[in-house]
Every structure is written in C-alpha cells, then in structure tokens.
Amino acid sequence: xxxxxxxxxxxxxxxxxxxxxxxxxxxxxxxxxxxxxxxxxxxxxxxxxxxxxxxxxxxxxxxxxxxxxxxxxxxxxxxxxxxxx
Amino acid sequence: xxxxxxxxxxxxxxxxxxxxxxxxxxxxxxxxxxxxxxxxxxxxxxxxxxxxxxxxxxxxxxxxxxxxxxxxxxxxxxxxxxxxxxxxxxxxxxxxxxxxxxxxxxxxxxxxxxxxxxxxxxxxxxxxxxxxxxxxxxxxxxxxxxxxxxxxxxxxxxx
Numbered sequence: 001x002x003x004x005x006x007x008x009x010x011x012x013x014x015x016x017x018x019x020x021x022x023x024x025x026x027x028x029x030x031x032x033x034x035x036x037x038x039x040x041x042x043x044x045x046x047x048x049x050x051x052x053x054x055x056x057x058x059x060x061x062x063x064x065x066x067x068x069x070x071x072x073x074x075x076x077x078x079x080x081x082x083x084x085x
Numbered sequence: 086x087x088x089x090x091x092x093x094x095x096x097x098x099x100x101x102x103x104x105x106x107x108x109x110x111x112x113x114x115x116x117x118x119x120x121x122x123x124x125x126x127x128x129x130x131x132x133x134x135x136x137x138x139x140x141x142x143x144x145x146x147x148x149x150x151x152x153x154x155x156x157x158x159x160x161x162x163x164x165x166x167x168x169x170x171x172x173x174x175x176x177x178x179x180x181x182x183x184x185x186x187x188x189x190x191x192x193x194x195x196x197x198x199x200x201x202x203x204x205x206x207x208x209x210x211x212x213x214x215x216x217x218x219x220x221x222x223x224x225x226x227x228x229x230x231x232x233x234x235x236x237x238x239x240x241x242x243x244x
Contacts, residue, residue, distance in 0.1 A: 009136055009208035010219045054222070056206075061141035063204065077138060077206075081222030084135070084166060084207025085119050085178050085198060 001026075001072045003034070008079035011055070014048040024070075031057050032066025034076050054081050086154070086162050088146045090137060092169040095179055104163050105183050111160055115190035116181035117198050123173035125220070128213040135168045135177070138206035142166075149200045153182070156196065157189040164197065166207065199229040203237040 005020045012018050028037045035057070039046045049055065058077040059068050070076060087104075097118060105111045123130050150162045165179040180197045184190040209220040227237040 006138070008138055008206065009210070058138070058141055058206070061138075061144050063145075077141070079138070079206065080208065080219065082203065082206055083209045083220040083222055084137070084205050085202045 001028075001070070003070060003073070004075040005034075005038075006058075006075060006077035008077065010080045011048050011078050014044050016044070029069055030066060031059050031064060031068045031070060031076050034070065035066065035078070049078065055079070056081055086147070086150050087164070088143055088150065089165045090139075090142050090146075090168055091165065092167060094167070094176060095165050097176075097179060100163060100165065100179060101181055104161050104181050108160055108183065110185060111183040112185045113187040113190040114181065114183050115187065115194040116179060117194050118176055119178040119198075121171050121173045121175045121177060125211060128211070128215065130173060130211045130213060132212040133171050134210045134212075135171060136208045136210065137166075137168050141206050145205045146201065149197055149204060152200065153193045153197050157184065157193045159184050159189065159193055162193070162197070164201070166201075166205070168207070196233055199226070199233060200235070202226040203230050 001024045003022055003024060005022055007015050007018055024037065028034055035049050039049050056079050057064055057066070059070065060075055097116065101114055101116060105114055121133055146164050150164060153159065153162065160183045163179065163181045167177055171177060180194055182190050182193045203226050210217055211220055230237050
C-alpha cells in the first residue's frame with residue numbers, strides 16, 4: 001500500500017522533512033500503525049512520534065485517532081496541537 | 086459562507102458590508118478580530134510566522150462554520166485567516182456572522198473562534214530575543230470549546 005505523509009510545525013522541523021511518499025508493509029493498517037512504523041526508524045523519528053507526546057493526526061484532511069484504518073493513496077499528517085486564531 | 090486563507094491583510098469594514106449586502110433579514114452582525122500582541126509568556130515578540138496545512142485548513146474551517154449553522158440560525162458567515170509572516174499590531178483572523186437577532190450572532194461568533202482555536206490546522210512560531218519558538222497550545226482553549234459540549238481530542242486523539 002502506498003501513502004503520502006505530511007508533517008507540520010515543530011514535528012516537521014524535528015524530522016527535517018515536510019512530506020514523503022511511502023510504501024507500507026502489509027501489517028501497517030491504521031494511522032497508529034504508521035506512527036509506530038515510523039518510530040522504528042529511530043533518532044528524531046522515535047522522539048518526535050513517541051507515545052504520550054502531544055500530537056494530532058489527520059487522515060485525508062480530517063482530524064482522526066490512532067484506530068483509523070488507512071487505504072491506498074491516503075494522506076496521513078502528523079502535527080502538534082494547533083495554535084491558530 | 087466564505088472561507089479565505091490568505092497572506093494579505095483585510096479591511097473589516099469592507100468585509101462586514103459585503104457580508105450583509107442586500108440582505109434585509111439581517112438584524113445583527115457580530116465580528117471578532119484577532120491581532121498579534123507584542124508580548125507572550127513574558128517574552129517580547131518581534132515577529133511571527135503562521136504555518137497551515139493547505140487543503141485541510143479550508144475543509145476544517147468549512148466544517149466549523151457548518152456546525153455553527155446547524156446550531157444557530159445564521160444568514161451568512163465569514164472566516165478570514167492570514168498565514169505567513171506577521172508583526173505585532175497586524176490582524177490575524179476575522180470571524181463574522183449575520184443573523185436576525187444578536188443572541189445567535191454573539192454565540193455563533195464565539196463558537197466559531199473557540200472551535201477554530203483547537204481544530205483548524207494553524208501553527209504560530211514567534212520570534213523572541215531568545216530565538217524562535219513554536220507557540221504551545223493552551224489548555225484554556227480546550228476548556229473554551231468544552232463549554233459548548235465538545236471535548237477537544239474527540240476528533241484529534243491526544244494519544
């Protein structure tokens with residue numbers, strides 16, 4: 001399965017990238033799985049995406065939670081709690 | 086309903102005039118303007134940068150306004166949010182609504198702002214004498230949303 005990753009604000013800076021196209025192994029099926037899978041890269045990835053860290057996740061432009069299942073061509077975004085307005 | 090995400094400034098008078106233009110049902114226009122302060126958490130702010138998530142931002146704002154319209158009888162609504170570099174005194178955001186009576190207009194305007202603060206994908210980075218820093222989300226923003234019966238994190242898991 002192929003997905004698009006997006007990173008914003010402090011997460012983007014910590015990871016040093018704003019987006020990435022990624023091919024996932026079969027066992028990665030939810031946005032929470034994607035987060036865990038990316039943490040396996042270690043370094044900044046395991047730190048920025050650590051469990052318990054204040055993080056918001058969007059799937060296909062909608063705020064969502066870890067249990068949301070992903071589909072081919074989907075877009076998963078990771079970012080800090082928002083501070084607009 | 087009008088949603089705009091833009092780098093350029095806006096003129097409140099012009100926007101409010103066009104929001105209610107030709108609509109004689111309107112008896113109340115309520116607006117909120119958010120501006121850049123020169124102080125935050127005891128640091129002097131010389132400049133700020135507003136980042137957003139193009140594509141999602143517009144969708145989130147449309148959803149917020151749609152929820153306000155479902156709760157109150159509004160004739161029209163407008164949200165303008167600026168992005169990019171901003172300085173103290175600059176306008177950041179304009180929310181304006183029209184309705185027959187003030188009650189609905191006051192409530193809807195506040196609701197849209199409270200919702201925007203916790204659900205729309207914008208992030209502020211401040212320039213201080215100690216260097217640049219990302220603004221932390223405030224728990225008071227979640228509390229503001231909670232008074233409308235909405236738990237922040239419902240749509241955005243804090244996990």
